[in-house]
Amino acid sequence: MGRFSALEWPVFRQLRSGDHLGRGPAVASAKTRATQSRNATADRVVQSICPYCAVGCGQRVYVKDEKVVQIEGDPDSPVSRGRLCPKGAASEQLVNAPGRQYDVLYRAPRATEWQKLDRDTAIDMIAERFVRSRRNTWQETDDEGRILRRTMGIASLGGATLDNEENYLIKKLFTAAGAIQIENQARI
Known part of the structure; x- marks a missing residue:
């Protein structure tokens, strides 16, 4: 750091430079002028x-x-x-973020460790479980014979990090699959 000089105080710089209101370059220190974004x-x-x-x-x-x-x-x-x-x-x-994940991680039931999966394997696992759950929990009619055509075994909770178009498509997908428990975090 350089030697201190009272002549570099902002009020003296204002008087020397003619910037009497202190709204111009006189109020910026040398360190401020050297800083860049x-x-x-x-x-x-x-x-x-x-x-x-x-x-x-x-x-x-x-x-x-x-x-x-x-x-x-x-x-x-x-x-x-x-x-x-x-x-x-x-x-x-x-x-x-230093903790950001770039891999798909999976922990099998009762396992204590996570394992990495490739994306296609993870998507296949999710799709298979989705279809199986829909098949096993499908309700065509209620006890009185009224048509339901729904599943209570699938629910969706969307997030506000998705845009309108993505949330719209997710809503359409789950509705077409017969799910009726569809919610979004942005609305809660």
Whole structure:
């Protein structure tokens, strides 16, 4: 650190530079002038949509060396006009979280350890269990002969991190499968 000089106090800089109201460069210290944002060194900027709720706020994702370094609101977005809620503003932490999982993990019944599965195997397991549960719990009619055509063995709880289109398709899928217990975390 350099030697201290009282002439570098903001009030003296204001008087020396003619910035008497202290609204210009006189109020910025040398350290402040040398500081630059994380965005300034980004290799590229990618437009995106916030993943947290169905509003669809626009985001600018700043990438350096193929790693996300900052996410900010997109001022060109007609939805959010550059603003983000606290969750959207912190979405860079979602992308770069050190504990983020990149593998499908499965723990068999009564097992004590998790094992990695490839995606296709996991999807096949889920589909097989879904179809079996639907088949075993299907109710065509009630005790009085009224038509039900439903299953009580399948339920869905959607999340607010999905957008409107994804939630719409999930609702249609579960309704077509006969499930009637369909809810969304965003509505609860």
